[in-house]
Amino acid sequence: MARMVQMGFALVAYAVFFATFLYLIAFVGDLPIVPVTVDRGPEAAPGIALAVNLGLIALFGLQHSAMARQGFKRWWTGIVPPAAERSVYVLAASLMLMLLFWGWRPMTATIWQVDNAIGAAALWTIFAAGWAIVLLSTFLINHFELFGLQQAWFALRDRAAAAPQFRQPFFYRFVRHPLYSGFFLAFWATPHMTAGHLLLAAGMAAWMLLAIRAEEKDLVAVFGPEYEEYRARVGMLAPGIGRTKVPRTAIPAE
Numbered sequence: 001m002a003r004m005v006q007m008g009f010a011l012v013a014y015a016v017f018f019a020t021f022l023y024l025i026a027f028v029g030d031l032p033i034v035p036v037t038v039d040r041g042p043e044a045a046p047g048i049a050l051a052v053n054l055g056l057i058a059l060f061g062l063q064h065s066a067m068a069r070q071g072f073k074r075w076w077t078g079i080v081p082p083a084a085e086r087s088v089y090v091l092a093a094s095l096m097l098m099l100l101f102w103g104w105r106p107m108t109a110t111i112w113q114v115d116n117a118i119g120a121a122a123l124w125t126i127f128a129a130g131w132a133i134v135l136l137s138t139f140l141i142n143h144f145e146l147f148g149l150q151q152a153w154f155a156l157r158d159r160a161a162a163a164p165q166f167r168q169p170f171f172y173r174f175v176r177h178p179l180y181s182g183f184f185l186a187f188w189a190t191p192h193m194t195a196g197h198l199l200l201a202a203g204m205a206a207w208m209l210l211a212i213r214a215e216e217k218d219l220v221a222v223f224g225p226e227y228e229e230y231r232a233r234v235g236m237l238a239p240g241i242g243r244t245k246v247p248r249t250a251i252p253a254e
C-alpha cells in the first residue's frame with residue numbers, strides 16, 4: 001500500500017514538473033499564451049524589482065544545489081523513503097520555479113532588440129533548440145530516473161535501486177553538461193533582451209557554473225578516474241572548452 005502511495009506521489013511530482021517546465025519555456029520566451037512572464041507581470045520600483053528577482057534566483061539555486069548533494073541525500077533519506085527522495089526533490093524544484101514565476105518583477109529596459117526578421121528567426125530557432133537539447137539530454141542520462149519515476153516503479157516491483165551509471169551518449173560525447181548548455185542557449189537567445197531577462201539569464205548562468213563544480217565533485221567521488229579522464233578530454237559546456245588537466249589518478253600505471 002505504502003509503495004502504491006509512493007508511486008502515486010512520483011506520478012504527481014512528475015506531472016507538476018512537466019507543467020512547470022512547459023510554463024518555464026513560455027515564461028522565458030515571454031510568450032503571450034501565459035499570464036505572467038519575465039517581461040510581463042506586477043510592476044515594482046527598479047531597486048525593489050532587482051532585490052526581489054535576485055532573491056528568487058538565489059532561492060532557486062540554493063534549493064537545487066543543496067538538495068542535490070550526496071551529504072544532504074544521506075541525511076534526507078533517513079527521513080523520507082529513499083525511493084521517494086528524487087520525487088521530493090523534483091517537487092521542491094518545481095515549487096521554487098512557481099515561486100519565481102509568481103514573485104518575479106519585470107524590469108523592462110531594453111538591452112538589445114533585433115528587428116531584422118532573419119536575425120530574430122535565428123534567435124528563436126536557437127531558443128527552441130536550447131529547450132529541445134535540455135529535454136533530449138534528460139533522456140540521454142535517464143529521464144525516468146532523473147524525475148523519480150524509476151525509483152518508485154522499482155520499489156513497487158520490489159526491485160533494488162539501480163546503481164549509478166556513467167554515461168556518454170550522443171551530446172555527452174562532445175560536452176559534459178549538454179543539459180546546462182541547452183539552458184544557456186534558451187535563456188540567452190532572444191530578439192528582445194530586457195534588463196530583467198538579462199538578470200535571469202546571468203543569474204542562471206552563475207548558478208549553473210557553481211552547480212557544475214559541485215556536481216563534478218560528486219561525479220568524481222562516484223566514478224573516480226573514469227570521470228577525471230572524461231573531464232580532461234571533453235569540454236564542459238561547448239566542445240573543447242573547459243577541459244581540465246589530466247589528473248595523475250586517471251593515468252593508468254605502467
Ligand SMILES: C[S@@+](CC[C@H](N)C(=O)[O-])C[C@H]1O[C@@H](n2cnc3c(N)ncnc32)[C@H](O)[C@@H]1O
Nearest residue numbers: 137141165166167168172176177178179180181
Ligand atoms: C540534472 S542532471 C544534469 C546533467 C549534466 N550536468 C548536464 O548538464 O547534462 C544531473 C544528474 O546527472 C548526473 N550526471 C551528470 N553527468 C552524467 C554522466 N555523464 N553520466 C551519468 N550521470 C551523469 C549527475 O550525477 C546528476 O545526478
